[in-house]
Amino acid sequence: MKSYKVIDLMVPATDYASVSEDATLYEAVKALEDAQKKFKQDRYQHRGILIYDKTRKIIGKLGQLDILKALEPKYFEMQDRQGLKSLGFSKQFMKSMLKDYRFLDGAMANICKKAGETKVTSFVVTPTEGEFVDMDDSINEAIHQLVLGHHQSLLVTDKKGDIIGILRLTDVFSTICQSMHECGIE
Numbered sequence: 261m262k263s264y265k266v267i268d269l270m271v272p273a274t275d276y277a278s279v280s281e282d283a284t285l286y287e288a289v290k291a292l293e294d295a296q297k298k299f300k301q302d303r304y305q306h307r308g309i310l311i312y313d314k315t316r317k318i319i320g321k322l323g324q325l326d327i328l329k330a331l332e333p334k335y336f337e338m339q340d341r342q343g344l345k346s347l348g349f350s351k352q353f354m355k356s357m358l359k360d361y362r363f364l365d366g367a368m369a370n371i372c373k374k375a376g377e378t379k380v381t382s383f384v385v386t387p388t389e390g391e392f393v394d395m396d397d398s399i400n401e402a403i404h405q406l407v408l409g410h411h412q413s414l415l416v417t418d419k420k421g422d423i424i425g426i427l428r429l430t431d432v433f434s435t436i437c438q439s440m441h442e443c444g445i446e
Contacts, residue, residue: 270425278310286375318423
């Protein structure tokens with residue numbers, strides 16, 4: 261099997277959807293749609309948006325789930341509670357939360373207003389140390405980070421520490437599958 265480095269499989273930041281920290285939710289969604297149309301169709305579509313500051317430095321990212329959470333700020337409050345993320349809830353309990361706590365109450369009716377007014381800075385996800393990978397790291401190292409961190413992607417940095425791309429779980433998985441096919445196992 262060929263040995264890969266992160267840089268071999270990453271999507272360059274210039275090919276990824278990105279918006280300013282001052283952008284609205286609608287502008288972020290539009291940027292994601294535009295990037296998906298331009299991206300090569302033989303690869304999985306983008307599922308995230310890079311957020312940059314006034315100096316054009318990437319400061320964070322948003323995924324599709326983050327955008328859905330932005331429609332209901334109570335989700336961010338629930339996420340902050342210690343241990344809640346790791347607990348498994350029954351479907352019945354989750355439905356009762358939706359009703360009792362009025363999650364998403366009016367979210368769809370007000371989606372246009374929220375999309376046009378909500379700034380991405382109010383829900384941008386600031387990456388943690390475990391979400392960065394060096395462009396020269398081996399894919400083995402990146403797989404280790406993806407698996408242990410339960411990440412869908414990692415931000416790829418150059419020698420200066422600047423974000424230059426994204427290593428997506430889907431691209432790593434696709435490469436692993438291709439390598440298995442090349443083994444000739446029947």
